[in-house]
Amino acid sequence: MTDTATLLEVKQITKRFPGVIALDDVSLSIEAGKVTALIGENGAGKSTLMKILSGVYPDFEGEIHYKGEPVRFTGPKDAQQQGVVIIHQELNLIPYLTITENIFLGRELVTQYGTMDKSRMRKKTQEILDRLKLKVNPESQVFKLKVGQQQIVEIAKALLSDAELIIMDEPTSAITGSEVEVLFDIIADLKAQNKAIVYVSHKLDELFRIADNYVVLRDGKSIESGEMAGMTQDKLISKMVGRKIEVMRKMADRGACEPLLEVKNLNLKSRAKAGNVLHDVSFNIGRGEIVGLFGLMGAGRTELLESIFGLHPAHTSGQVLIDGQQVCCDSPSRAIAAGLALVPEDRKKDGLVLGLDVKNNISLTTLEQMENLGTLSDSKECDLADHYIGELRIKTPSKSQKAQNLSGGNQQKIVLAKWLATRPKLMLLDEPTRGIDINAKTEIYKLIIRLANDGLGILVVSSELPEILALSDRILVMTEGRINGEFSASEATEDGILKAAIGATHTAVGGQWSAVGGQTP
Amino acid sequence: MPQNIQPIAGEKSAADGRPSGADGRSLALQNRFPIARFQSLIALFLLCLALSILSDKFLTFSNLWNVMRQISVNICISVGMTLIVLTAGIDLSVGSVLALCGAITAGLLKNGIEIPSLNLFIGFTLLGATLVGAVTGSALGAFNGWAITRFSVPPFVATLAMLTVARGLTMLWTGGFPISGLGETFQFIGTGWFLAIPVPVWISIVVVAFAVFLTEKTRIGRYIYAIGGNESASRLSGIHVSRVKIIVYTIAGALAAVGGIMVTSRLDSAQPNAGISYELDSIAAVVIGGTSLSGGRGSILGTVQGAIIIGVLNNGLVLLNVSPFWQQVVKGLVILLAVIIDKANAKNE
Known part of the structure; x- marks a missing residue:
């Protein structure tokens, strides 16, 4: 093992946005030659922290010490030049340029005549690709590569700029098993070269395989950090959630109610790749019932709402019934006529x-x-x-x-x-309180409950567990396009829901857990 | 408490109830009297003032009516263009469609249709011929809208194709020669007077009134603004986005036909190369009138002002004996200036 010198230290960073404190007095340290896992629920402050580390937000309270010196990156370019590189979940490559052109974008090598030195750039690219064991031609256009290969190109970009700290945001969210193995090998190599890696992922089993240290963020605070060795998934999960439901008191359970919405075997084909985004999703919602739908990023929650609302008519199959009547949901106007309403996730965009x-x-x-x-x-x-x-x-x-x-x-x-x-019969609410302050949140919760009491059926998608727990009469958990668990309000716990969302299956009757492995893609 | 309400930060100031009356009032005032809406009127006034000082011919009845008559055609086309631009689209085909519709009307009026094999001759009355011209314009517009919505062809490309197609059809129909001598009744449309006002001006008044009514008072008008402002939110709200767009392109096609009939009547001749680059004057009028090319923001009356500014500018430059080459340079710079000012305003909003 190489020395465990601290490469970067975050000291009491606070980042405020209007109405929200995204990071509250966060401190942590990142060591060279180690993989540090950054863990936390959606909204815990991970992305804000990453944006500060990579120079996207130059404006914050607190200090960053990098190689022992206090620094303040003025922008992503500055951070990059000093050796801190972030690889975003959505890759930032230009699809119709070649690998070489992408890697050297903005820092092209030139000949003595001022023209681009293509052969030298190609040679250099080839060297880096060899190091990363990516066997493709440096002259191939990036859009022709698989997602996993594109990710490696991003890493190559980072290596070219002699990055010392590489931040990876959900690097495995879009790639397959064998590509994950390639990525992990590369990470191991980078470690051996004494690079520091910050690895952000929801997939805990991955973290146990590659991370040396962990940092848990919760509600914008750094809760705990330490070595991965000796930790268990359960301990980590409880640290991630470990909080009381403070937002509001749980409503009294409503009794059984007549079914309002029935969804039967809903499938949604993926447009981007082969396979489905939704697999045989079936569930019911009763009149006056609030059903919470929880899932991690990319589980297919939004797609489910959109499919019910008729936004993907050409790719959807399955049945949607309202009041026992089959709805032909092939356009939003039909869905509205049938009594559906969709409050979208991104209110500014949609x-x-x-x-x-x-x-x-x-x-x-x-x-x-x-x-x-x-x-x-x-x-x-x-x-x-x-x-x-x-x-x-x-x-x-x-x-x-x-x-x-x-x-x-x-x-x-x-x-x-x-x-x-x-005057809808059923409202589909996608992240109804995202990005709004606590007072408005409470008002919206009260409104939702009042609507349900008036007899509306409500499906709430949320990444915030306290919200789901506070509102729902029943909770559905989605993983990779399937309903992977169902909890009644009384049996639901944060741990249980999060486990189901991460991939363990839960049966509503016995409340027993089965192994995580054997997930069919 | 902050004095001005800012986006997002407004939550705080409004947290314990309605914001203070002063805030509410000042905002309402700003909304009612936006300087932006008047700046083109001010510009027009200054332009007229300058021209009446520089040229003794400008401020005469005959000249002013002449200007208005010329502007009428651009106003008709630009009204349709405004509707399209409000949906975040564009129509490059208006000039060609104008030429084709004018030529069809002229041809039918003069020659009718002869089908020798059936030994059949169909003659057209004035009304019949103009109606066929207008229907042709509508159909071409509808085709534009259909291509754009059905196949997701960008409006720029779809209407660029139509520009070429309609020009080609015009050449086929006319054989490349003007169709002239259409009769005095027909000339009345472009050159006549009614109640002391030129007929083309009446036509453009009716067109503008119709479009103002459409945009301000009807559902479809609201949908036009909504689609241009946020197409995805509009679709999610149950609006039939494609249907609205097809209607808008159809209206624009019909108005291009009206313009074509007016031009043909004024010259008493359908020129095969009529209307070339009219789309540019029309886009210029829309832009100078403050309509955003990215859609959702703008107005018909703004475009009318824009068209008048361009018309007066053209007229003034001619009266001042400015060389036609310089006229183009000046016109181009005015368009650029208008957009720069508009951008600055949008930023301040």
Whole structure:
């Protein structure tokens, strides 16, 4: 083993965003020649920390010591030049350029005449690819490579810049088993070259294979760090979640209710690759029932909601029934007519027309009811807007304020309002409280519960376990496109749900666990 | 408490209830009287002022009506263009469609259709011929919309193709020669007067009124803004995005036909190369009028102002004896300036 000198030390970093503290007094140290696993739930602050380490956020409180010296990276380029490189989950390669061109992008070698020195760049690329045992032609275009190979090209990019600290964000989320093995071999080599690696992953079993140290983040705080040896999955999970449900008290369980939505054998073919995104998903939701849907990133939660809502008609198969009637969900307008409403995950991208005002956003789904003799009635629109601004307590200077000028919580309430205006029977809520402050969150929780009490069926997707636990009468857990566990409100625990999400299967009846292995892709 | 409400940070100031009255009022005032909406009017006023000082011919009735008559065609086309640009699209084919529709109307009016094999001759009345011209424009527009929505062809490419196709069809229909001598009744459309106002101006007033009504008062108008502002949110809201787009391209095609009939009537002749580069003047009017090329933001009346500015500028440069080469340079710079100012405004919003 090489020396265990500390390469980078984070000292009491705090990072605030308007209304949220993303990192709260976080400290940790990263050693050269070691793999440090960065662990935490969604929203624990991992990505903020990575962005600070890689120079994306130059603005924070606290200090970073790098090679013993205090540093403050002014931007990603600065961090890169000093040897800190991040490999993002979504790869940042330019698809129609070759491997060589990608690796040397922005730092091309030139000849003495000022033209590009292609042969030298190609030779250098070849050397690095050999080191990484990637047997492809440096002149092949990147989009022709497999995802795993593209990832190796990213690593090659990092090696070219003589990176000393390589941050890998969910590197195995998109690659297959054999590619994972290749990646792990490379990581072992990098370790041997005394490089430090920060490895972020939800897949705990991987971490146990390659990580030397761990750092657990929770709610923006660094909870614990130490050596991986001697830890168990259960201990790690309890450190990740280890908190009381403080957001709100659990509602009284509602009794059995008549089924409202039935989903039978829903499959969704993947557009990008062979295989399915959703595999034979079946479940029911009752009238007045709140069902929580939990899953880690990439489990297929959003795709499930979108398929039910008719957004992928050409790739979906299976049945969706509402009130026992089969719904032909091949377009959002049909889904809306059948009584469905979808509050999307990204309200700015899919939820709102930011340039339109509050009133026009709320009436967008029900404009045909806003007409008098074929022309839009301003008074009807105003009535509708006033009604929901009052009912949902939307805080806006006026109903003619553009949606883009409101806070996240109020924007989300506008999205909810426009869907409530359609008088839906079932609401599909995708991360309904993402990025909004705690007060607005609580209000939205109360609203959801009130709607359920009024008889609406509600499916809530959330990556926040406390939210799921606080709201749901029943919890479904998804892993890799399948429903991998079902919990009643009384038997649900954070540990149990997280285990099911990571890949262990859970049977609702016996509450027993089966082994993690043998996952069919 | 912060005085101005900022995005996101607004949550804090509004946390304990409605924000103070002062905030609400100042915002409402800003929304009601945006300087941006008036700057093109101010520019137009200054332009007219300068021209009336520099040239004694500018501020005469005959000249002003002449300008208005010329502008009418661009206004008709640009209204359709505005609707398309509001959906974040573009239509490069308007000039060719204008030429084809004008030629078809002229040809039918003058020669009718002869089918020798059936020993059949179909003559067309004025109404019939113009109607066929308008229907042709609508059909070509609908085809644009269909290609764009059905096959996800970018509007730029689909309408570029139509530009070539419609020009080719015009050449086929006319054989490359003008169709002239269409009769006095037909000339009335382009050169006549009604209630002391030129007929083309009446036509453009009707077109503008229709489009303002459409955008401000109808569902489809709202959908146009919504789609341009956020297509994905619009689709999720149950809006039939494709249908709305096809309707919009159809309207634009029909308005290009109206423009074609006006041009043909004014010249008493359908020129096979009529309308070349009209799409550029029309896009310029839309842009100078403050409509964002990325969609969702803008207005019909803004475009009308834009078209008038271009028309007055053209007229003024001619009156001042500026060489045609310099005219183009000036026009180009004005367009660039307008967009730069518009960008700056958007940033301040």
